[in-house]
Amino acid sequence: MPDEPRENIAGDTDTAPAAFEPGTTGTRAEAVVDDFGGLYWQKTYGGTDAFESLVRTILSQNTSDVASQPAHDALMERYGGDGLAAALADAERARLAETISSAGLYNQKSEVIVDAAARIREAYGGADAFDEFVREDEPGEVRDALLDIHGVGPKTADCVLLFAGGRDGVFPVDTHVHRIARRMGLAPADAGHEEVRSRLEADVPAEKCGFGHTAMIQFGREYCTARKPACLDGPEACPLYGRCDRVGVDEVGESVVDPAEAAGD
Template structure:
C-alpha cells in the first residue's frame, strides 16, 4: 500500500470492506470540500498497517513517485522481511534458522543489521537510495534500541498520545511532518491527522482553504482545525486522488470550464488564470497581487 494511494484505499484490519461516506452538514468550507470528495471517491477504514513498515514505505516515497517507490518497497520486503524465504537468511548477522526458511527476525531487527550498500542497491529504484538506506538503518537501530523492535514500536504508535508519537517520530533522522503524520494515520488510525504532501499543499492553497503562501505545516494546521477529525484521513487520500485526476499542478480541470471540475464552486482558484489559461503557484499569485 503506497502511502499516497492511486485510489482512495488506506486499508485497515479488513481492507476489503468499504465504508459508506456520510457527509452531513458541513461547518466549514474545508469540510464541504471533503464532503464533496466523498461523493467522488469511496472511503475505507484507516489504521491497521504495521507502524515500522509504514515508516519505511514513507521514507522510500520521499521525493519520488509511487511507481518508483513501490518496487523498492517490494524488493526490500523480499530481502529483509521477517517472512522472507531466503536460503541464506541463517547466515545474516549470525541469525539462527527457525526451521521454516526464515531467520526469525522482525523487519526492524533485519534492517538494523543490514549492510548499507546492500540495502541501497535493493531500494535503488526509489532514488536517493544512499540517503534513504542510511535513514532506514538509523531508524531501525533506534526502534530496536528504544522499543525492542517492530512490535514494540507498533504498540507505541497505536496506543500513546498522538502528540507524543508525532514528536518522537520527528526526532528520527529523515522523518519530516508528512512522514510522521502518515505513520499516525495509516498505522495508528488516528483521527484528526491530515498529512500534507505536494498535492494537498497545492490544492488547499489554490482553493483558498489555507493562506496562499502557507508552508506545509501551516496548511496542515488549517485543515486539521477546519475538518472534523474523523474525516481528516479520508480527506488526505481523497485530495491526493483529486489532485491527480482534476487539480493537477500544470493544468487543473477548471481551465476547461466550470463544468470540468466538480469542486469549481468551492474553489477560489488562486493562481489560476482561466481567461489566459495559465497557472502559477498560489504563493507567487499572492505576491504579484500585493505589488
C-alpha cells in the same frame, strides 16, 4: 464509487468502509472533503505495521508511488519477515540502496531507513513494541517521537499515525494536499505545510481527515494537477469548480503559478 487504488501511500492497510454525516461543522474545507467522499471513497484507516508503514513512507519521499512501490516490494522480498526492523538495522547500506534504487534518492533513503531501524531497536526493543507505542500512546507524544528520528518529517510522522495508528484527526500534507488546499482557498496562499495541516485538521471533522487526505491526493492526480488543472478546460471539467478560489490559476490566459506567487503579486 471507485475503489481506492493500491498505488497509494496507504499501501496494504486494514481499511474499513465508512459513511460520514455531511456538513457537521459548516466549514468549506469539510464541504470539499464531503465532495471528495462522493467522488471517491469513504474509509477509515489503521492496522498497518508501524515500522513497515514508516519504511514505506520514507521510500515515498520526493517520488511517485509508481517508483516507490517496486522499491518497497524489493525491500520486503530481501529483508522482510518477522525480523524486518532487526534486519534493516544491521543492513549493509550499499546493498539496501541497490535494493531500493527505483525509489530515487536511494543512498539518502537507505541511510534514513537503517538509522530508523537502529533507533527503534534501541528505544523500543523492536518493531512490536514500537507498533504498540504508535497505536496506544498519546498522539502528540508519538508524533514528537517520530519527528525525533533522523530523516522523518511531519508528513511521514502523520502518515504513520494515520495508516498504522488509525488516529482520527490526522491530515497528512504532501505536495498534492499542500497545492490543492492553497489553490482552493482552504488555507492561506503562502502557507507552509504545517500551517496547511493545522488549518485542515481544525476545519475537517476528525473522522473525515484520513479519507480526506487520500482522496485529495487522488483528486490532485486526476483533476488538480500542478501544471494543468482541469479548470483550464472550463468549469464543467472539474467536479469541484464551485468550491474553488483557483488561486494562481488564470483561466483566461491559461497559465498557472504556485498560489504563493499569486499572493505576492
